[in-house]
Amino acid sequence: MNTAVARRTALPFSILVAAAVIFAAPLVVALLTSLKSPSEITRVIALPNELYFQNYAVAYDRMGRSFLNSIAITVPSVIFSLLVGAISGYPLAYMRGAGGRAVYFFLLTGMLVPFQIVQIPLFFLIRSIGLYDSIPGMWLVHTAYSVPFCTFFMRNFFASVPRSMYEAALIDGCTPAGYFWRLLLPASGSGLAALAIIQSRAIWNDLLFAITLTTSDKATPVTATIAGFAGSLQVEYGPLMAATLISLLPVMVTYLLFQKAFVRGLLGGAGK
Missing domain, CATH: 1.20.5 (Single alpha-helices involved in coiled-coils or other helix-helix interfaces)
Known part of the structure; x- marks a missing residue:
C-alpha cells in the first residue's frame, strides 16, 4: 500500500x-x-x-535614499489602493441588474489599457498639476492605475461573503455604510491582506512610472536607481545584483509575514 x-x-x-x-x-x-x-x-x-562584500557597500551607498523613497511611495499607495478598491467594490458586489454589471465591466476595461499608451499624456498631466518629481504624485498615479484591479479583486471577495450577513445587519438596524465599516471590512482581513501583498509587489517593482515621473533623489524609487547600474557602455553586475537582492527583501518579508492570509484571500476567503 x-x-x-x-x-x-x-x-x-x-x-x-x-x-x-x-x-x-x-x-x-x-x-x-x-x-x-x-x-x-x-x-x-x-x-x-x-x-566580495564591496558590491553591497556600493549598492547601499547609491540606493540609500531611493530605498526610503520606495517605502514612502509604496506604503501610502497600497493603503489608498485598498481603500478605493474596497469602497468601489462594495456596492458592485451587492448591486443587482444590468446597471451594476455594466459599471463593473466598464471598470474592468481599465485593466486592458497598457501604461505605454497613457505614458506621455500622464507625464503632461502630472506636470501641469505640480506633482511631477514628487512622492505625492506617485501616490496619485499608483492609486488611480490600481482602481480597476483592486475593484475587481474586492468586488469578487465581497461577493463571496454570505448575503445573509448583510440582510441580518440591516434587520438589526445597521445602515449599509455601517455594515461596510463595522462588519464587512473586519471580516475581509484575508482578502485585504492578499490584495495588499499583490499591490505592494507591483508598486515596489514599478519602473515605468519611476523613470517617467521622477528625476531627482527626493522622489526617485529604488527601481530607477537599480536601472542606473546598467549604463550604455558598461554594466556593473556585482553592485547591480547586490542592489537587486536588497530591494527584494521588503517584498519577501511582507509575503512571509502574511502568506497564510494571502492564500486565504486568493481562495475567496474560504473559512470566513
Missing part, C-alpha cells in the same frame, strides 16, 4: 522539485554574482574564490 502511494506521489513531487529549482536558479545566480569581484563576474555558475 505504501509503495503504491509512493509511486503515485513520486511524479508530482519530482515536478514540484524541478519547478522549485528552475525558479530558484536566477536568485542563486544573483546571490553568487553579488559576492564576486569584478574579475570573477564572467564565471557565472562558479562559486566566488573569496566573498
